[in-house]
Ligand SMILES: Nc1ncnc2c1ncn2[C@@H]1O[C@H](COP(=O)(O)OP(=O)(O)OP(=O)(O)O)[C@@H](O)[C@H]1O
């Protein structure tokens with residue numbers, strides 16, 4: 001029973017190697033030296049406390065969005081709508097948070113706003129599940145559409161009064177509604193939301209493996225026709241899972257609005273939903289894997305900023321795309337190599 | 344044996360984790376012979392033959408095709424060298440048409456565009472000459488099981504193979520179709536093809552095979568060369584295959600129980616009234632045109648019919664997969680015609696489906712989950728699943744049905760075909776053992792299982808009736824129906840054309856089926 005895990009490890013190492021080569025080639029093509037670019041990338045991320053803090057901050061949102069994707073994938077569904085849920089939740093947390101009394105205590109504000117973030121996220125993706133379960137509409141299409149709507153809605157609501165006068169963002173949250181920054185990483189945006197992210201990722205792994213809900217969802221992911229035939233409420237579970245996924249995505253507002261900016265604005269966390277999906281695809285079902293891929297993408301993203309003066313940070317995006325590609329094909333390459341060994 | 348073997352397997356070993364699927368077995372296939380490979384479920388038949396077909400590479404041992412090693416060990420190379428295989432499970436893409444499926448892997452083109460018409464003419468000629476007629480221009484999803492099997496055969500025979508490997512080709516077929524396929528295999532052998540035939544129907548071996556190899560636990564336990572009288576001795580083959588001659592589960596034994604005076608009142612558990620069903624796109628074959636049946640508590644009723652006369656539509660309508668256009672279905676007096684599968688199950692429906700892949704087993708789930716699919720609640724406390732409880736019910740199935748291997752966490756798809764069927768049986772008969780089943784709907788319940796397991800399953804169905812359920816058995820095995828049923832209804836053209844007592848001779852039932 002060890003063979004699949006060994007194969008998977010080999011595949012990941014192979015993908016890492018291929019990605020490293022691709023990175024070097026890209027840097028060389030730009031006329032820079034890979035060694036010194038890597039050194040600078042490292043210095044700008046894990047090399048300083050500030051850099052490390054920024055990586056942790058970015059990893060927090062990616063891990064939450066990744067958990068949202070992982071949750072849906074368990075049922076065989078692609079949660080594209082996370083991006084929209086994140087945007088709408090951020091605005092809701094910013095708008096409601098700003099209306100809390102200036103003297104509000106964290107004991108009230110934190111759980112309240114977390115509840116707002118999760119429920120708005122869940123409500124936002126609920127229609128995707130209903131469309132899928134009741135009318136057979138594909139969740140990827142509905143996800144793309146609702147993302148568009150979310151983007152437009154956030155802009156409209158900000159312009160129509162949710163934004164502070166003469167600005168493009170909501171009024172600042174009262175101090176009691178902002179999250180505590182992490183002490184060891186001064187100046188960075190790293191904050192206690194990271195513990196929420198870790199807890200969510202670990203909790204989902206437990207729910208998926210141990211609960212009736214999780215096992216039924218896994219069965220649906222393995223075969224929806226068989227699940228239906230054995231009496232599992234497939235439609236209801238699909239709706240529940242997409243809403244749960246939206247709720248988790250919505251929690252990104254804790255990190256970005258309450259932990260970092262202190263207010264909501266348009267495009268605040270844009271793209272995180274998709275990075276999270278990529279992280280989840282790389283991690284498979286593993287929770288440790290998801291936390292690791294979140295850190296990896298966060299490092300590349302923060303590192304891209306630090307080398308931007310010498311090579312365009314888009315090169316980092318290209319490498320990220322290649323990593324995903326390599327991880328997708330590496331198991332096949334590994335299989336082929338194995339076949340040749342045997343022949 | 345002056346001839347050289349078309350395929351020679353020697354000292355083959357193949358392990359999966361702790362399981363030795365093939366453990367030193369060998370096999371020689373000679374031109375002009377039908378070589379039957381028999382043995383209990385999980386004996387290693389499919390694995391051994393997949394090695395011959397280049398589908399699986401052995402851990403150890405030699406594979407020679409016409410005296411030359413098969414290298415590389417791939418299906419492509421095997422086909423190039425003239426070895427064709429029909430797998431135990433269909434290898435067809437349901438959304439593609441029959442012709443498109445046959446074109447996969449060769450994809451003839453003209454000016455860079457897919458160009459299927461010459462292929463179509465070719466295939467039609469071949470189909471006619473082999474009498475394997477299949478509609479080639481409809482998606483496979485809409486073909487019946489028998490048509491799909493014929494399509495698989497056509498594909499295997501496309502390139503005039505020297506070796507034809509048939510892994511349980513008759514398991515899913517009605518008797519007439521099965522005979523046609525076996526007759527074809529015989530013809531091909533006469534023309535010099537080496538044929539390997541896996542089957543659990545030992546009477547087929549007696550009638551159609553020249554040579555027999557018996558496998559058990561990955562080893563060859565017996566080999567009968569051509570002319571050996573053991574080949575015609577079904578009882579002896581059964582002993583060699585499963586270690587004992589399986590008991591016949593006959594209705595007489597059952598009658599002893601059912602006809603006792605304390606038999607419960609004739610309570611109607613299933614009432615089907617004037618049921619009309621359109622098969623739609625679901626591959627349900629032909630429609631149902633006004634079927635009425637009534638089953639009382641404790642009754643076992645068989646449904647016989649030539650494939651494609653509404654059996655599949657009846658199964659899917661009773662289970663709740665297909666909606667009914669007209670008429671009613673009532674379970675224990677409650678109308679369930681418009682009720683979901685889940686609700687029917689709550690009211691006591693147990694369903695052994697004919698399409699295991701679509702409705703029975705999810706390949707990647709652990710076997711213990713498959714065993715309690717839809718009933719995790721029963722093994723949970725406050726929403727948390729107790730895996731020890733799942734393992735206990737798995738152990739129960741291992742004991743009751745000789746399920747193998749005893750590996751509750753192994754993916755269900757890694758079990759041998761017969762053992763997958765046992766997983767479904769164990770799940771569906773759980774409720775009836777506890778007296779909770781109102782209706783056991785069993786479609787081809789013994790498909791693909793060895794003779795001993797088949798006897799166990801028949802006994803369990805009879806027991807389910809004794810424990811109070813109504814049991815409806817849809818089967819193409821008329822002897823099976825005659826053995827365990829109280830009456831047999833014959834479906835023709837989507838309607839019930841006859842209701843016969845179980846001691847009706849097979850020939851009379853056959854006449855009713857053909858009309
Ligand atoms: N991919 C796999 N992973 C793990 N075990 C496997 C795998 N394939 C086969 N096995 C095991 O190898 C053994 C032999 O399986 P095989 O399919 O060859 O049996 P079989 O004789 O064809 O049985 P049946 O009559 O049920 O079709 C079984 O115990 C099966 O569980």
Ligand SMILES: [Mg+2]
Pocket residue numbers: 388389390431510759760761
């Ligand atoms: Mg087999």
